[in-house]
Amino acid sequence: MPLPFLTADSAFDAHEDTQLPLPHEDHDRWRRPYRPGPWRVAFGAVLLLVGSFMLLATMTVAFVGEAVGALICLGAASLVIGSALRLLRAGVWVSRAGLRRVSFLGTRTVAWQDLGEVRTVQQPVRWLGLPRTVQGQALTAATRSGGELPVLLTDHNADFLSRTEAFDRAADAVEAWAAEYRPAGAA
Numbered sequence: 194m195p196l197p198f199l200t201a202d203s204a205f206d207a208h209e210d211t212q213l214p215l216p217h218e219d220h221d222r223w224r225r226p227y228r229p230g231p232w233r234v235a236f237g238a239v240l241l242l243v244g245s246f247m248l249l250a251t252m253t254v255a256f257v258g259e260a261v262g263a264l265i266c267l268g269a270a271s272l273v274i275g276s277a278l279r280l281l282r283a284g285v286w287v288s289r290a291g292l293r294r295v296s297f298l299g300t301r302t303v304a305w306q307d308l309g310e311v312r313t314v315q316q317p318v319r320w321l322g323l324p325r326t327v328q329g330q331a332l333t334a335a336t337r338s339g340g341e342l343p344v345l346l347t348d349h350n351a352d353f354l355s356r357t358e359a360f361d362r363a364a365d366a367v368e369a370w371a372a373e374y375r376p377a378g379a380a
Contacts, residue, residue: 227366230351241274290305311334311371313368318350321349331346332344
């Protein structure tokens, strides 16, 4: 079963050495311009493993004849599996319509014409999303009205920890999308 949210489009890999900032044919489809990092995939895999054991427990409880217990186990397993899928889907997504930041608990979409600037800055960033901060790079965006959006990407998050080249490529790709679709006076 293909899981399209786990992979970036292969067009980025195929055009990695060329100067094409946006190597996709269909710019209307939402896409993540980078591959999920090993930390995100590992956390998701562990949650899916726990969910599979919970489904096995659901089946065992159902065979014993406890319908209420089986429903409770099924609900808990569904919650764990849904959490794993949401964790794997989290990140920055782009399309011709705008920039979408998907977090674990919410999604925020900003149209390109409402976006003022997208840039990489040096600042304290959270390490793997934990409260501890370290000095690092962050891709930030601001709206035309001057409001700051939450940090889009950092070089210490679950996608880019110990992968600075991947962070640089992803930040460049998002900045290229912004340069392509933002109105000329928006910068």
